[in-house]
Amino acid sequence: MNIVVKRLDPTRAPGAAWEGDVQDAMQEIDARFAPPAGCFLVAADWGTTPADPVAVAGTAGYRRVSAEACEAARIVVKKAFQGQGLGKLLLRALTDQARGAGYTKMRAEVPAEIPELAAFYKRSGFTEVGAFRIATLEELEGRVFLERAL
Numbered sequence: 001m002n003i004v005v006k007r008l009d010p011t012r013a014p015g016a017a018w019e020g021d022v023q024d025a026m027q028e029i030d031a032r033f034a035p036p037a038g039c040f041l042v043a044a045d046w047g048t049t050p051a052d053p054v055a056v057a058g059t060a061g062y063r064r065v066s067a068e069a070c071e072a073a074r075i076v077v078k079k080a081f082q083g084q085g086l087g088k089l090l091l092r093a094l095t096d097q098a099r100g101a102g103y104t105k106m107r108a109e110v111p112a113e114i115p116e117l118a119a120f121y122k123r124s125g126f127t128e129v130g131a132f133r134i135a136t137l138e139e140l141e142g143r144v145f146l147e148r149a150l
Contacts, residue, residue, distance in 0.1 A: 003057050003086065005093045008042045009034070033074075037064035039097045040074070043081075043090055057081040060090035062098050062106065065132070069105040069147075070098050091124050099150040107132055108146045118144045
């Protein structure tokens with residue numbers, strides 16, 4: 001299988017290759033991930049048809065937070081592809097896209113009950129910061145906020 005990361009229009013409906021966590025992530029994507037302010041990437045075996053993947057391995061996206069910052073979201077790697085560096089590849093491609101779009105910071109918000117996700121971001125150069133969105137204390141409880149310079 002030849003996995004290639006491509007930018008995808010986040011407003012199109014997922015095809016037959018989308019399943020499980022990746023399909024769930026794709027269904028939560030909206031126009032905030034569309035260019036020029038956002039980006040949605042798909043790691044997949046694209047087969048011979050460039051429009052629809054044969055097998056989706058993972059996704060990653062960012063959306064605009066401010067003129068300087070974007071927020072990484074929907075970084076999902078199917079279980080069969082985990083442990084092969086695909087998450088790191090997706091995040092690297094995502095930061096490259098964000099840098100090219102003129103952002104100088106990338107942020108991420110993760111649930112505290114998934115410490116391996118926060119650790120993944122930290123290994124990729126993110127550091128913990130204070131909450132970067134306005135919400136009630138109850139809404140912010142159990143969340144880890146991270147940021148890195150691009």
